[in-house]
Amino acid sequence: MSVQERKERERAARERLIVATARELAEQQGWDAVTTRRLAERIEYSQPVLYSHFRGKREIIGAVALEGVAEMAVALRTATSAADGARARVTALARTYLEFAERNPAVYDAMFQLDGGLAFAAEDTPEPLKDGFAALLESLGEVAGDGVNPGLFTEVFWAALHGLATLTRAGRLPPAEAERRVELLVDRLAMI
Amino acid sequence: MSVQERKERERAARERLIVATARELAEQQGWDAVTTRRLAERIEYSQPVLYSHFRGKREIIGAVALEGVAEMAVALRTATSAADGARARVTALARTYLEFAERNPAVYDAMFQLDGGLAFAAEDTPEPLKDGFAALLESLGEVAGDGVNPGLFTEVFWAALHGLATLTRAGRLPPAEAERRVELLVDRLAMI
DNA sequence: TCACTTGTCTAGCGGTGCTAGGATCGGGTC
DNA sequence: GACCCGATCCTAGCACCGCTAGACAAGTGA
Numbered sequence: 001m002s003v004q005e006r007k008e009r010e011r012a013a014r015e016r017l018i019v020a021t022a023r024e025l026a027e028q029q030g031w032d033a034v035t036t037r038r039l040a041e042r043i044e045y046s047q048p049v050l051y052s053h054f055r056g057k058r059e060i061i062g063a064v065a066l067e068g069v070a071e072m073a074v075a076l077r078t079a080t081s082a083a084d085g086a087r088a089r090v091t092a093l094a095r096t097y098l099e100f101a102e103r104n105p106a107v108y109d110a111m112f113q114l115d116g117g118l119a120f121a122a123e124d125t126p127e128p129l130k131d132g133f134a135a136l137l138e139s140l141g142e143v144a145g146d147g148v149n150p151g152l153f154t155e156v157f158w159a160a161l162h163g164l165a166t167l168t169r170a171g172r173l174p175p176a177e178a179e180r181r182v183e184l185l186v187d188r189l190a191m192i
Numbered sequence: 193m194s195v196q197e198r199k200e201r202e203r204a205a206r207e208r209l210i211v212a213t214a215r216e217l218a219e220q221q222g223w224d225a226v227t228t229r230r231l232a233e234r235i236e237y238s239q240p241v242l243y244s245h246f247r248g249k250r251e252i253i254g255a256v257a258l259e260g261v262a263e264m265a266v267a268l269r270t271a272t273s274a275a276d277g278a279r280a281r282v283t284a285l286a287r288t289y290l291e292f293a294e295r296n297p298a299v300y301d302a303m304f305q306l307d308g309g310l311a312f313a314a315e316d317t318p319e320p321l322k323d324g325f326a327a328l329l330e331s332l333g334e335v336a337g338d339g340v341n342p343g344l345f346t347e348v349f350w351a352a353l354h355g356l357a358t359l360t361r362a363g364r365l366p367p368a369e370a371e372r373r374v375e376l377l378v379d380r381l382a383m384i
Numbered sequence: 385t386c387a388c389t390t391g392t393c394t395a396g397c398g399g400t401g402c403t404a405g406g407a408t409c410g411g412g413t414c
Numbered sequence: 415g416a417c418c419c420g421a422t423c424c425t426a427g428c429a430c431c432g433c434t435a436g437a438c439a440a441g442t443g444a
Contacts, residue, residue, distance in 0.1 A: 007390095036432060046393050048434075057432065112362070113305070148376065155365050156356070156373050160348070163355030170304065173347050181348050184340065189380050199421095228401060238424050240403075249401065389442075400431060408423080414416090 015053045017043050019063045026064070026106035031114060034060075062116030068107035070128045072100050073135040080139045087192045089139045094161060094182050101165035108169075112162060133158075145191030157189055207245045209235050211255045218256070218298035223306060226252075254308030260299035262320045264292050265327040272331045279384045281331045286353060286374050293357035300361075304354060325350075337383030349381055 021042045025034050036057060040047040054060050079096040080089045101108040110116055118126065133154070140157050141150030164181060167173045173181075213234045217226050228249060232239040246252050271288040272281045293300040302308055310318065325346070332349050333342030356373060359365045365373075 035430080037430085047432090048394095049392070051433070052391085112359075112364070152369055152372060152376065155359075155369075156352070156376050159355030159359050159365070159373070160352035160377075161355070162359055163351030163353070164348070166358070167304070167347075167351050167354055172304070173351070177344055177347075180341075180344060181351070184344065184348050185352075227399085229399090239401090240425095241423070243402070244422085385444100387442100387444085389440105391438105391440080393436105393438075395435090395437095397434080398432100401429095403428080404426090406423105406425085408421105410421085411419095413418085 011053075014043070014045075014049075018050060018053055018060065019067060022060050023064045023067070023107060023110075026110070027104065031061070031106060031109060058115060058117045061110045061114050062118050064107060065110040065114075065116040065118060066126060066128050068104065068111045069132040071104075071107075072097070072111075073128070073132045075100055076135045076139070086139075086143050087186070087190065090143055090190045090192075091182070091186050093136070093139045094186055097161045098165055098168075098178065098182065101169065105169055108165065113166070140190075143190040143192055148191075153189075157185075160185055160189065203245075206235070206237075206241075210242060210245055210252065211259060214252050215256045215259070215299060215302075218302070219296065223253070223298060223301060250307060250309045253302045253306050254310050256299060257302040257306075257308040257310060258318060258320050260296065260303045261324040263296075263299075264289070264303075265320070265324045267292055268327045269330070278331075278335050279378070279382065282335055282382045282384075283374070283378050285328070285331045286378055289353045290357055290360075290370065290374065293361065297361055300357065305358065332382075335382040335384055340383075345381075349377075352377055352381065 018039070022034055022039055025039065025042065034057075036047050036050055039060075040050060043049075050060070054063065075096050076093055079092040083089045083092040118129065136158055137150060137154045140154040144150045144153035164173070164178075164185070168175055168178060210231065214226055214231055217231065217234065226249075228239050228242055231252075232242060235241075242252070246255065267288050268285055271284040275281045275284040310321065328350055329342060329346045332346040336342045336345035356365070356370075356377070360367055360370060
């Protein structure tokens with residue numbers, strides 16, 4: 001069934017093209033500009049083709065989000081594994097997290113701001129999402145402090161990073177002092 | 193010019209009606225359900241009337257956001273003024289903040305998640321916004337710790353609260369442990 | 385070569401935010 | 415009290431949105 005295999009390959013390639021194009025368009029012009037018509041035009045297919053791959057626009061956002069989570073997990077692990085000592089690891093993690101959010105604003109939106117139809121913290125949570133949290137846990141768990149649940153600590157630290165990322169990008173916090181906020185956060189939250 | 197005064201009063205009343213209705217509709221059915229048509233129908237006027245009060249939907253969201261910020265500032269000051277000691281104040285502030293976000297999800301979205309066209313941290317920031325930050329600063333500034341800029345500390349603490357609020361409501365954090373997260377946050381961040 | 389399945393497109397539905405232009409209503413003036 | 419005129423509001427419509435039904439063409443296996 002070599003024909004069928006080829007078709008499946010092509011189909012998978014087109015699906016990747018859709019996700020990559022949606023991401024690109026979102027980073028260039030914002031998610032509002034990612035309409036099914038524009039997306040279809042960019043991939044040089046008609047609109048209904050999108051719906052043969054995804055249930056709707058929401059699922060396309062979800063696919064971008066999943067890709068983003070996986071990428072961020074890699075970035076976090078790369079940064080932390082290059083750092084020596086718990087404190088350096090946590091600082092590197094925080095910086096990498098915020099840098100990822102800043103450099104990939106649309107993807108970060110897809111991950112946490114928009115509704116991509118993804119289930120978090122549930123049994124049907126997709127594997128990349130669990131792994132993303134695991135990447136945080138690996139470095140943060142070791143500085144949770146005595147008697148503090150590593151998972152709970154990771155959640156709080158993550159929330160703080162998420163808050164800094166979103167408030168900064170939304171213009172709610174002046175970007176100039178970003179680095180000092182990170183230092184303060186690490187100094188106080190992490191028990192080293 | 194009593195006639196004109198009456199007209200201005202009625203106009204102001206209708207503007208309040210629009211904002212209140214938008215908020216109510218958003219809390220009942222989410223912001224997606226707040227369309228200009230539905231909103232116009234609810235206030236028993238035609239669509240274009242909305243545009244004689246606001247430049248567009250975004251500005252209506254902004255008006256709801258402004259109202260919400262003012263309300264939250266009142267809630268925070270009420271809670272902190274009833275607490276004895278710096279630590280109790282900070283805890284009360286954190287709990288009140290998260291409770292406000294939980295009980296007024298649509299308003300909280302208008303304030304920080306959606307684009308209401310409001311300028312933060314700029315010279316043309318509306319007064320209620322500055323005052324909202326001031327309400328946070330009043331209680332948080334006193335526990336910033338030596339050598340730490342109170343404003344910077346407030347920003348970080350606020351970001352952490354914002355992260356907890358959004359991630360919890362988006363289903364990213366299990367709600368069960370919310371209280372323990374607050375305790376951890378206050379314990380670590382505040383210097384008491 | 386032909387029937388058929390599979391895949392794709394055209395066209396269209398009901399909805400959105402927003403606006404132009406006509407109708408109507410009420411206040412000020414004679 | 416009648417009339418004019420400006421403010422106010424509504425009807426109708428624009429371009430766009432996400433999504434889908436059904437026609438059509440292309441590629442497949444017999």
